[in-house]
Amino acid sequence: MFDSPSSQPPSQPSLNRPGPEQLEELRSRLGDPRKVATGRAAREHHSHDFSYHPPHLPDAVVYPESTADVQAVLEWAARHRVAVVPFGVGSSLEGHTVPLAGGISLDMTRMDAILEVRPEDFLVRVQPGITRSRLNQRLAREGLFFPVDPGADATIGGMIANNASGTSAVRYGAMKHQVLGLEVVLAGGRILRTGGRAVKSSAGYNLTALFVGSEGTLGVVTEAILRIYPLPEFVLAARASFPSVEASARVAVALIRAGVPVARVELVDAATIRAVNGYKGTSYPERPTLFLEFAGTEAAVREEVALARELAALEDAVDFTFETDPAAREKLWEARHQAALAIAAAAPGRRMMATDVCVPLSQLPASIRFARQVAEEHGLEAAVLGHVGDGNYHVTFMVDPENPAEVARAEAVNRRIVEDALARGGTCTGEHGVGMGKIRYLVAEHGEEGVRWMRSLKAMLDPLGILNPGKVVAPAGQA
Amino acid sequence: MQHQIPVEQLGPAGPAMAAAVDACVHCGFCLSACPTYLVLGEEMDSPRGRIYLMKEALEGHLPLAGSVSEHVDRCLGCLACVSACPSGVQYGQLLTPFRALREEQAPRPWIQRRLRQALLATLTHPRRFRRAVALATAARPLLAAWLEGRARPGKQAEGEAPAAPGGEPGEPDGGRPASPGGVGLARRLAALLALTPPRVPPPDPLPPVIPARGPRRARVALLAGCVQQVLAPEINRATAQVLAANGVEVVVPAAQGCCGALAMHAGELERARRLAAVNLRAFPADVDAVVVNAAGCGSAMKEYGHLFAGHPEEEAARRLAARVRDVAEFLDELGPREPGPLPAARRVAYHDACHLAHGQGIRTAPRRLLAAIPNLELVELDEPDLCCGSAGTYNLEHPEVARALQERKVASIRRSGAAAVATGNIGCLVQLRQGLERAGLPVPVVHTVQLLAEAYQALPAAL
16 A cells, blocks of 8 residues: 655755855855854754654755845755755654755744734734744733644744644644744745735635645745734643543543533553653653643633543543642643653654554544554554544654664554554644655545645646655655 | 763763763754844754754864854853753753863963953952952043954954854864954953943941841851952842841851852863862851852852762762752741831832752742732743843853843843842843943842842831
8 A cells, every 4th residue: 555665865866966156156145154054063953853764964054034035045046956945943753854855954043033913913923933932932921822832842934834733733723723824935036925914814725724734845934924812811730540541532532522622632641651750750640641721711611620520530530630820730731741752761862753643533542542552563662642632643652763673663553553544534644744754645645636736736836846855745656 | 862972081070961962852942942042043052052062072073172162152051941951951060061171171272261260360259359340440441442442343353253153063164263262352351341330339248147136047157259249248238137137147157258150160160169169168067058149159059069079078068069048049948027018119020040040940939039028019021031141251251142132131121111120140130230221221230138128127126
């Protein structure tokens, strides 16, 4: 059903590596030599992301400081046929920022301004390099916040590129639900503005949505208009552990079915709790655990919590605990927030491979059961954690990238989990994106016809194939 | 991060350095907390980038001097990254020994070294420092005019590197002035001059024992400090008053000296140990705590154990370190007596000194103490725990970055509408005061204990 995995970068015969004179030309175009770095440390830092995918050095790292700079880079790159890979903080998980064809790693983090805050419109206009935590720090002053929270402190641009979500997507939706408008620099350097300040619009094709989740393959986002929300008046966090992963998944589904507008509902399995206990010296019960958060008015929240307790009791939950004090809430959520790092810390020198399939809610318990079974069959230490409120969960393995047999084994498990999810009507990636890791599943998910149209769109917007080559849709015959 | 650091060749600090590199998973949470990254926007001026560079240098892949040191020099040592790090990387335990290693193995140019040593030797001795300030004050108009001409930003003084991001680690010939860190003599003197007060307050030494008022609840020793007792002797006076008002007997050992923090953070560990050794002998063991009212000093003294790791004094250093308490921390733990009201309503912003918030994890205690004062409205700054740019001698060595952070802090004080700023460190206090004056914003900056002293004085049984 799927081609065997290939770690070879797809060949791009039409692309060039920039020589010293061309980089010198770029430096003078940008007017400041500090915007172009060719030192080893900078290039190495931009050669990989947070995942196990093999690194690849760019020829130079460019730090644009304005839309005009991005334009200059893309115009230059088109003229010389040099690849350009946009880069945020490098926390992606499917090799999105690995510059497979060398060329330019376009580090957007100096474009980190908050251009406009409109509390009365619940809008904010930002540059792509700002991170979500800094944005929220600023918005807190107005009693507002931006809800999308992938585990990492990602940049907004990176989150747009990957259509990120995270723990609060169950309530607020993913990135694509928050982006109202974009300024995008296209492959030849032309500027496209999409959407606007209205919360909804029926005017023509939705070009904004085309760029959200395009992973830097269609254009470079240089500005975004985002929806923001009032901070809830009252927040309550809760934690309960269950006899099995399936039981906790059933409770998550039951909560949604009961119409509880839960703010967060996260599942962490026993193996992960064990890793957190080992990592943080804590003593949480090493059982499958649901982490919940309720937010709204105090009266409503109290009612929701009472209902949640009843539903949890039906599945034999034990030690249902909850907290309202912010510091205590944070402590209670620690095991969830630290899970990925605990897993990473338990395996020094290894890199992370995290599946992130998403299935229809009714299929979630069975999907998780299947995933655990497959991992056990292959003798893999796997941690399951997930945003179970929207059917999206992770099975995380730490692999030694230098050990091909181990990587192959983990990839085999990954493939079976994806095949099963697709058979259940799900998707190969709920939030991490395709990058180079999920390319091989696109045809299975969307069909030949679907992927052909994706390639056509890519070819129309980026005819020379200079934008993040080898990602999302590899040229026909290479996926 | 995987590494091949030759741990055994690095002496007692080796394991802690390697552990810090090990623990970094490269997640990037530190970036948005790092002041130099905020100002310069360059990975290699972020904690993650610096950890990578230090690892490469320790492994021998990059030279210790050159651009690695430039990036490491530009670190303020504020430890905001330690607060932000979800993996618990102890960055400070990599940075301090790395700086020491660098000073030892890749010494700076002679003139820079002498200047540093002169500066440290002056700052750490109250009498020398007082004389130097008096001298600077007398010569101020003349010097200022001369320096103004020498230190224009456009003019590249000798051995001077612009705060340049986009550096080329490992390729020191990458088209930039190859100068290991720091700014020219003239600009450094200009920065120093700008920070010195127009006139030094008269010395105000405390008596060796200040009795508790009312029933005695505790007995503590107070660190009198070096720079602070020259620039702001009223802080020690206020500390003693507040402690006494809370039933605490205060002893001020005469034999004590500088805590060594400035030397420690500059990588001059030998000097730091020499200074600290004096204190190991000076502070009595029969007190409930050694109270410190300067965040940088408290933070350094709590790390005496690390400083003396592998030395004969290690045990004594650990014992003293365990007794060290910041004054706010101590009062909060003791349970402060109810303070009196300020004479009129006052809106006060609290600025977290890095070595209090990030170095010692003390955030709520000073806020709780201030908020308990009737008539005092406590307001938060936008970025309460972002470094103000003072950072020991940093504002003298990297005036551009220091100034950018100072201006950012002043802007947030302006937005807060505060009528006064409280903080817990003399360095921050001087830096904020200078920034506010420069911006023409008439907001006084005081130590937290000064507001408390004012409040306790309002009580009928005041000192």
